[in-house]
Amino acid sequence: MRRTIVAGNWKMNASKESVNKLILGILSGMSEVRSEVVVCAPFPYLSQVEALITHSQVKLGAQNLNTNSSGAFTGEVSANMIKDFGARHVIVGHSERRSLYGETSPLVAEKVKAALDSDLTPILCVGESLEQRESGETEIVVAEQINTVIESVGIDAFRNIIIAYEPVWAIGTGKTASPEQAQAAHLFIRDLLRKSNESIAQSTHILYGGSMNAGNAKELISCADIDGGLIGGAALKAEDFLQICRVG
Numbered sequence: 001m002r003r004t005i006v007a008g009n010w011k012m013n014a015s016k017e018s019v020n021k022l023i024l025g026i027l028s029g030m031s032e033v034r035s036e037v038v039v040c041a042p043f044p045y046l047s048q049v050e051a052l053i054t055h056s057q058v059k060l061g062a063q064n065l066n067t068n069s070s071g072a073f074t075g076e077v078s079a080n081m082i083k084d085f086g087a088r089h090v091i092v093g094h095s096e097r098r099s100l101y102g103e104t105s106p107l108v109a110e111k112v113k114a115a116l117d118s119d120l121t122p123i124l125c126v127g128e129s130l131e132q133r134e135s136g137e138t139e140i141v142v143a144e145q146i147n148t149v150i151e152s153v154g155i156d157a158f159r160n161i162i163i164a165y166e167p168v169w170a171i172g173t174g175k176t177a178s179p180e181q182a183q184a185a186h187l188f189i190r191d192l193l194r195k196s197n198e199s200i201a202q203s204t205h206i207l208y209g210g211s212m213n214a215g216n217a218k219e220l221i222s223c224a225d226i227d228g229g230l231i232g233g234a235a236l237k238a239e240d241f242l243q244i245c246r247v248g
């Protein structure tokens, strides 16, 4: 049985004041939450969140990392630096990184490897654009994104990888994939893993992301192959986020 995981992706939205309010709000409602809860904060706030969540069930994550462990990479942040602030997760290959910063599947695979090498759990994002869905390429796109990682780190590494299926057309648009569309994509991903290893296919968490909110989370997370959510907009308000966390 896979425990539900709900991860918040704050993107580039935070201030010291808002982080305080958001985390204290989440902590005040955690007693009714059975899901595993992760908050992925922007780098400057990792330390603040680390201090606020001490002794709580909430886990900390980052939103990106560099593939190198240290050195002359101005403006970049390594896996070890993220670990240093108590983070256990890192989002890798978010569609905004792929589309706005030119991250290719081979680079995403290198980032997954760098995260794993530092004992961070990558939340590997995959998903198709609207154009790709409309031209029937969803499975080709998602298979390429996942197979590139399998070829790079091996299927066994997926014991420590979380996958997030995030159709690009649903991210931040208010257009959620229907439970049927999402379940079909999740089953496709699980079947893809099954081709390499049945037990890993069964144990891998596959989260849905794309305008998940308090109103639609239950229907989505009830689908057989949807193991939780990666939440953007609705992760910025404690009560909305908690309502999703309570579904699991």
Ligand code: PEP
Binding pocket: 009, 166, 170, 171, 172, 173, 174, 209, 210, 211, 212, 230, 231, 232, 233, 234
């Ligand atoms: C995301 O950024 O990963 C995401 C799913 O955003 P939203 O929930 O706002 O669509």
